[in-house]
Each structure stands twice: as C-alpha cells, then as structure tokens.
Amino acid sequence: MGSEWLDSFKGKNLLITGATGFLGKVLIEKVLRTIPDVGKIFLVIKAKSKEDSMKRLQNEILQADLFKCLKEIHGESYQSFMLSKLVPVAGDVRKDDLDIEVDLAEEIAREVDIIVHLAANTTFDERYDVALDTNTRGPSRLIRFAQRCQKLKLFQHVSTAYVNGQREGRVLERPFYMGESIARERLTTESSVNSLPELDVEAEMELIGAFQENLMAKKMKEMGLDRARTFGWQDTYSFTKAMGEMLVYNMRGEIPLVIIRPSVVESTIKEPFPGWIEGNRMVDPIITYYGKGHLTSFLADPEVPIDIILVDMVVNAMLAAMAKHSARMEETQIYHITSSVTNPILCQDLFGYFFEHFEAFPYIDNNGKPVHVQPMKFFSSEDELLSDIWTNATHSRGEASMAGLAEKPSQRVERKWKKRAEQVKRLNNIYQAYFFYAGRFDDTNTRKLIEDMSEEERTMFGFDVGSINWKDYIGNIHIPGLRRHVMEKKSMNIY
Template sequence: MLRTVPDVGKIFLLIKAKNKEAAIHRLKTEILELELFKCLEQMHGKSFKAFMMRKLVPVVRNVCESNLGMDPYTANEIAKEVDVIINSAANTTFDERYDVALNTNTSGPSRLLGFAKKCKKLSLFLHVSTAYVNGERQGLIMEKPFHMGQTIAEESATSESPPESIPVLDIIAEIELASDLKFSMHENVVAQKMIALGLQRANIFGWQNTYVFTKAMGEMLLNSMRGDIPVVIIRPSVIESSIKEPFPGWIQGIKMLDPLILSYGKGRLPGFLGDPKAVIDVVPLDMVVNSSIAAIAKHGITAKPELNVYHVGSSAVKQLLLHDLFKFSCNHFTCSPLMNLKRTNIRINEMKFFNSMDNFASYI
C-alpha cells in the first residue's frame, strides 16, 4: 500500500510490546529492516526511514485484552482518524491450547470490532480468516458467512448420524468450558488437557483442528455483532511466497509447505503418507494482499452495512497435485542441491507415496 498508494495518510500498526518504546523498536528492527521494503528504500533513498516513520504509527496493543490493551487517550485519538481496519492477528498453531486459541481467534476479532464501533469515520472492517474454516465440507463451497451456532457436522449429517445427535454449538459455552477446565486442573497437566479438548471439540462439530474451529467461531461472532459496520471476510488457502510483487519469491520465515519441501531437499523425507493426486491449494501472498486491497476499494467506497466473503485460492482455476509439488521440488533440488555439514551436495530421489501407515513406517 505504501508503494502503490503513497498518499495514504497514516497506517496504525497494533504491535504487541511492553511499552511505546518497545513497539517503536520492533517497528524499526522487525519491519523496516525486512527485504520486503528494499524497493521502497530504493524509491525514497535517504528519506526512506523518515517516510516510513511518518506513515507508520506503532501502537502498543493486545487483542486478548479489553480495549485492545490501549490506554483510553490513544484509543480515542485513533478512533477519530481510522477509516479502514484490517485484522490479521491470529494464532495459527493447528493444535493450540483451546483456551489460548479461543482468546485470540474467537474473542480477538470481536474485541477489535468493539473498537471499530467507536471509529466515527469507519467505512470498512476487513477480517483475514482462512479457507479452511469450511472444515470437512466437500465440493464447491459458496462464499457465504457463518451464522451463530452453525456447524459442519450438522450440514454433513446422515440417517446414520442425524442432526439431533449433534450437540448445539454455543460459543459462550465453549469459552466457559475451556475456562472451567483451566481452573479445575493442576498447572502441570492443564496444557496437555487443553490441547486435547480443542481437538475433541473441533472434531465433534466437523472441523479438523483447533485453529480452523476457533477461526470459524470468530467469523460467527463478527457476523452476529457487526450491526451497521461494513465487514469483509477474506478466506485465503495456503499462503506462500510472492509471485510478482514487490518481487518474486519473498516470504517471511518458514511457512506451511516450506518445512516439507526443505525436509525433502535435505533427504530427510524420502516418503510421504498421502494421496499423490490430492489437490494442494496454494496462493501467492501478493495475490492475497491484492485481493484484500481490491475488496477494501470496492466495499470501503460504498460502506454498505453488509458482510461480504471472498475465498482466495488457486485450485478452482489451476490445480496443484501433491505429486506435482514434489516433482517440481525434485527438479529444483536436482539442479540446485542443498549441502550437508561436510559441504557436499545432498542427493535426493523422487518422492514415494504410501496409502497406509504400516507401509510408510516400514519404508522410513
């Protein structure tokens, strides 16, 4: 946005930190130093840091606290200026503690929405979710919001497991369940029990893991509480490195598919348990960003009090099969092999796929 829409006034960055000085330090060391901004640095030259510090305003916050952890004066000043809010804060650990994931992924967005209602100039609230809130649904999934209490298990009910056999999803009850368990057990075992509880509750209602379950409940709360606030929910699939902007191949850290690809390149993953024809939906991060900006432009101008959902993925247009993913990886590491500690090239073979744990275990 700073590159393509340089006339933007200010971007308030809510940063988790002890105090304002710590937030400024994180902005300067963890954000401005990123390779991502090299093109902006080339554009602005010596005035780069001054430009960035003029546009980016670090604000100490915590989505797990009331009023986002901001002091009243700061909150009021920001509320006077903000016209678009983008929420991308999330705990993405698949098997996170249930209480932790609920606090961040379910209650967090609603806390930010509560602040949004104080912003007099607000024209849009954009929430970054995930395509996998759709759980274990099959086939073409429409871009529709969740309503309170909606479950994947109920939609998938059959005569063998009728809807009446599925418990009702009550988000407040889920939060109380996690809270009661947390305070009823010894701290030495509570973490393990919380992880197990999250996975159990997710599976009961039709979601694969705690992450996507709590993200889905976060969407439900937004839809229920939004009132007249215009809301857009973006649901990207697996986000990987940029395809074009600001330059090809950028990503911060090791994400999603990267650990699998790197393990394969290091010769540590010669076989894989799974269907080689399974579709892996991957989308470049700049396409997700561009989709978000386009949604902001479209719905921020009209500012209609409605909720719109957009799926951002690739498999509906160009499918990537699991077999092809590792075939491309094999070609890459054959041409550009990684090196071991002895500084010699690591040789790899084509990935082998297995359809049973017994066969996979015996091979590995």
C-alpha cells in the same frame, strides 16, 4: 491506475492488527510503495509500552529486507517518510479494549476509516485456551472497538479458507452463522443430526475458563483437537478461526464487513521482488525435510489439489476489496483467495517440482556433499508409511554391517531412523487433513472482483491465480526464496 480506484485510499487512515506478521508486512509495503498519499496507518503491535512498540516497528518492519524497494525510492528520507505514515500502537487483541492507551484509542476512533484484522495464532494444534483467546475472542474485541469508530467505512477480517473444515466438493463463499456445525450439516437424517451436540461459541469459551487452571498444556492441545473434530473441523486453528468469523458476523451491526479467506499463503511471486518469505509457512517444513534427504515418503493422496496462494496476490485482493467496498457496501462479502478451482496444483505435481529442483540444485550437507533426493513415495495409511520407513532403516543397517562397521555405528543408524520415523509421524499428524482434503474453494466472488477492475488496475494490483505457472513458481521462485531466506538461516531442528 484509474484515479477513482486510487482516490478511494487518498488520505484514508487504516488500523492494522498483526502488522509485524508475514502478511501484514507485505500489505504495509505494498500500500506505502503504490499509494503514498494514504493517510496514517495505525499498527497494533504487541508491546508493553509505546517505546517498545516503536522498537518493534524499527527492528521488524523498517529494517526488514522486504522494504528495500521503498528504501531505494526514498533514499535518505526513507525513515522520515515511513514514520510520517506508520503509527505504532502498543496493544493486544487478547486484552479487553485491546489494551490501547486511552487517549490514543480515542484518536484512532475519531480518525480511522478502514480496519484490517490480521492478528492470528496459526499453529494447527495450539492449546485450546490460547487459540480461542486470539482467534475467537480477538476478533470480537476488535469489532467491539470498531463500533466506537466515528467514520469507519470498512472492517476487513482476514480469515482462512480452511474455516470450511471438513466440507466436501465445491465450497461456496458464504458467511458462518452462530452455532453452525460442519459435522451436523454433513449428516443426512434427523436422528443422526440430533445425536451430535450443537455448537455454542459462548459455551466453548466458558468451557476453557472452567478447565484451564487444572489442565496441562498437552491436555489443552488435545482438548482443542477433540473439540474441533467433534464439530467437523480438522484442527484447533481452523475451528477457532471459524468461531471468530461467527462472532464478527453476528456482532457487525451496521459496520460494513468484508471477510478475506486465503488458503495456504506462500512467498511472493512478483512484489516487491519474487521469492520473499519469512519463516516456515505451511508446506515449507516438508520442502526442508525433503531437500535435506530426511523425507522420502509421505501420507497423502497424490491426486488431491494442494491449495496454495501467493502472499502478494492476497494483498492485492485485500486492497481491491477495500477499494470496492469502502465507498459503498450493501451486504457482507466473502472472498476465497484460493487456487483449487481456477488453477489447481495436484499433490503429485507439487512434489514432482520439489524433486526437479533439488535434483538440479541439491542441498549441500555438513560434510560438503550434495544430498541426492528420490521422487516422493505416497501412502494412504500410516502403517504402510511406517513399514516403508523401517524397510529403509533395515537396508541402511545392513549396509553398515556389510561395510564391517562396529555395533555402535549400526545402533546409531537405528536411532537415526527411529528419530526420522517420529518426525514423519509428527508431519503426518499435522498435514494429513490437508493432503487428503476433499473440499474445493469456489472463488466466484473473487473472479467478479477481478472483472470489475480496469486493465491498468489488474496490472498494478493483480491477483489472477489463473496466471500462475506452478512449475516455474515452485522451482525457480519459491524454493530458491525459501533456501535464501529461511533454510540457510536455520538448523534442521525445526520442531
């Protein structure tokens, strides 16, 4: 590894929010394994006290299976090494001043060189007030704290490529300005544009303050989806993340800012070992239902690329951007860490790899029998999809009658298919916008970032999505990792 690249991290102190999350853990592991002479890493952990934050550090990071390579490297000194680098900070991006103890906040403000903002609420249809507080207000609170930091060299804000909402075609790596509305930019005539309301981020936050006391949780969820779609976003998550970007960009002042926009982040392809994943990511509930025989048809365009990126590649891109821009920074940089332009995987191919895996390695049901899956059937409308589900239900009920079963078992079959129809409808409500998505994320800046790295740096911190063999990754790395780390640990009732 080139000394100049590594030297950019030597002795540098980092502050990371969302440190106990999926992406945060992989970032921490990579830094400590490959850049051990980094300075302190302050981890903002949601906790009531310093003691509670230390407990979460021990339970969720130090004891996590992800860190087994570091345990092998350091042996008996593993704990002491980790605690010499990691500083748990009881705090919360949902609170003013991040709710960090005053003396510790002053220490961080004096010492931190790089801030990495990962904390987010990633539920697509979250309550509007909850999503706004974390995804929109949260970044603004952190950038306000960053303005107090005396030697800050970089603020890295991790967002999502889907802040681009319902944009179509090749979507460029450019920042959001306050009040941008995707719905308005898609209209071609002035009269049509004027018919839509302007997006006022401050007004959106005030709107929640006026209503949240009187609205039930369901209504708050409906409000989030309604506001998102009014302004051209597909769901509450992408909308509130976009408004968070607007605030950070508007409030940055002289702070060097990099925005990282990954797409659908899935399991590791290589580091620290292939297939590590924690919890269900975006496509994983679909894999789980399909592998267990509960999903045979889906609402999707089979020709649409499903933009997947691998978590260790995202982390490597984040580190490359830190190394490049913490030393010098002319203007805000946006990086799409995505695959839909450089190495797209089509929806039909993705499901084909699911089928090949489960046909070769079927899931074993509670009765010890293999679950036989069929190739996925795709539909363009919910009516067609539900018709197919009920056709299968009628066929199953007929088989039960021909077998001479009593009425009650036949009724159980009907109830099972009704439940399955509801599950499929819920999946479609969540995923429809992504499986018919018409945008492709341009990654010109990201490709240039790779070009600026030495061959040695690319080997150690590689994130070239063009190198991914999707068939091998999905069938031999991701699904086995999902089965090992998630499916075998959870019941089928994931909703």
